[in-house]
Amino acid sequence: MNVSDWTQVIVWIALVLVLGVVEVFTLDFIFLMLAAGAAGGLIAALIGAPWWLSAIIAAVLALLLLAVVRPRVLQALNRGADPHRTGVEGLVGMAGTVALAFTPSAPGQVRLANGETWSARFAPGAVDRTPPLGTRVVVESIEGSTAVVRIEQKAAQ
DSSP: OOHHHHHHHHHHHHHHHHHHHHHHHHOSSHHHHHHHHHHHHHHHHHHTOOHHHHHHHHHHHHHHIIIIIHHHHHHHHHTTSOOSOOGGGGGTTOEEEEEEOOOSSSOEEEEETTSOEEEEEEOTTOSOSSOOTTOEEEEEEEETTEEEEEEOOOOOO
């Protein structure tokens, strides 16, 4: 190998390292695939391929990895993700009980299954708008800081 071949090898090594470091900070698997493509270019250069062939091998390998491997890696990593909704979205459908009586003119409060107490009003169309304390309710939606609830229907026996 002559000096220009060693220069090409050093450039490929530097490119693999730089792309690898950028991947560590971004964690999106794009730069990892580009680094793997550059590693392919490095291998081609070590075998003795000219610089233009090494560049083509690196580009093709990187594109192939981006198109085929990256989507599968991302899908595999999301399999273990928590499927539960969180925040306000996680409250919709949650059961609770009436904690402060509702009156026709003022909203009441409900204590949800997660232990939180929310000011609440009944959903439009609710028949009983003044249930006694302890009545089971279900959150239909959240509007601002108010839970919109309905009385929980008993399961058919």
